Amino acid sequence: MHNLLKIAFHRDIRSPSVTLEGDIFQPSGLLTGGSRKGGGELLRWLHALSNAETELAIHQNKLARIEAEVHPYF
Numbered sequence: 001m002h003n004l005l006k007i008a009f010h011r012d013i014r015s016p017s018v019t020l021e022g023d024i025f026q027p028s029g030l031l032t033g034g035s036r037k038g039g040g041e042l043l044r045w046l047h048a049l050s051n052a053e054t055e056l057a058i059h060q061n062k063l064a065r066i067e068a069e070v071h072p073y074f
Contacts (some may be wrong), residue, residue: 014027022033 008067009025009027009029016027017025018033019025023031027029
Protein backbone atom coordinates (compact mmCIF):
# COMPACT_ATOMS: atom_id res chain seq x y z
CA MET A 1 0.00 0.00 0.00
CA HIS A 2 2.83 2.40 0.84
CA ASN A 3 4.34 2.03 -2.66
CA LEU A 4 0.94 2.50 -4.22
CA LEU A 5 0.53 5.81 -2.41
CA LYS A 6 4.00 6.92 -3.45
CA ILE A 7 3.09 6.29 -7.11
CA ALA A 8 -0.38 7.83 -6.94
CA PHE A 9 0.85 11.03 -5.31
CA HIS A 10 4.33 11.35 -6.84
CA ARG A 11 4.49 14.77 -8.53
CA ASP A 12 6.15 13.40 -11.68
CA ILE A 13 3.94 10.31 -12.09
CA ARG A 14 0.49 11.40 -10.83
CA SER A 15 -1.33 8.31 -12.05
CA PRO A 16 -4.43 6.70 -10.48
CA SER A 17 -3.57 3.53 -8.56
CA VAL A 18 -5.81 0.58 -7.65
CA THR A 19 -5.37 -1.83 -4.74
CA LEU A 20 -6.23 -5.53 -4.92
CA GLU A 21 -9.30 -4.75 -2.77
CA GLY A 22 -10.54 -2.29 -5.40
CA ASP A 23 -9.66 0.99 -3.70
CA ILE A 24 -8.73 3.67 -6.22
CA PHE A 25 -6.32 6.43 -5.25
CA GLN A 26 -6.57 9.46 -7.53
CA PRO A 27 -3.68 11.94 -7.75
CA SER A 28 -6.16 14.63 -6.67
CA GLY A 29 -6.40 12.88 -3.28
CA LEU A 30 -9.77 11.21 -3.91
CA LEU A 31 -10.15 7.66 -2.61
CA THR A 32 -12.99 5.58 -4.07
CA GLY A 33 -14.10 2.00 -4.45
CA GLY A 34 -13.30 -1.00 -2.33
CA SER A 35 -15.43 -2.15 0.54
CA ARG A 36 -14.41 -3.09 4.03
CA LYS A 37 -16.56 -4.98 6.49
CA GLY A 38 -18.54 -2.43 8.50
CA GLY A 39 -17.24 0.52 6.47
CA GLY A 40 -20.61 1.16 4.90
CA GLU A 41 -22.12 1.95 8.28
CA LEU A 42 -19.74 4.86 8.73
CA LEU A 43 -20.61 6.22 5.29
CA ARG A 44 -24.34 5.96 6.08
CA TRP A 45 -23.76 7.79 9.35
CA LEU A 46 -21.79 10.56 7.61
CA HIS A 47 -24.52 10.89 4.98
CA ALA A 48 -27.20 11.16 7.68
CA LEU A 49 -25.11 13.77 9.50
CA SER A 50 -24.73 15.79 6.31
CA ASN A 51 -28.49 15.65 5.71
CA ALA A 52 -29.19 16.71 9.31
CA GLU A 53 -26.81 19.67 8.99
CA THR A 54 -28.55 20.76 5.79
CA GLU A 55 -31.96 20.51 7.47
CA LEU A 56 -30.66 22.48 10.46
CA ALA A 57 -29.41 25.28 8.19
CA ILE A 58 -32.80 25.44 6.44
CA HIS A 59 -34.66 25.71 9.75
CA GLN A 60 -32.21 28.30 11.12
CA ASN A 61 -32.82 30.45 8.03
CA LYS A 62 -36.60 30.12 8.45
CA LEU A 63 -36.31 31.07 12.13
CA ALA A 64 -34.20 34.12 11.28
CA ARG A 65 -36.80 35.29 8.73
CA ILE A 66 -39.64 34.82 11.22
CA GLU A 67 -37.73 36.66 13.96
CA ALA A 68 -37.05 39.53 11.54
CA GLU A 69 -40.78 39.77 10.76
CA VAL A 70 -41.82 39.63 14.42
CA HIS A 71 -39.09 41.92 15.77
CA PRO A 72 -40.75 45.26 14.78
CA TYR A 73 -43.70 44.40 17.02
CA PHE A 74 -41.62 43.97 20.21
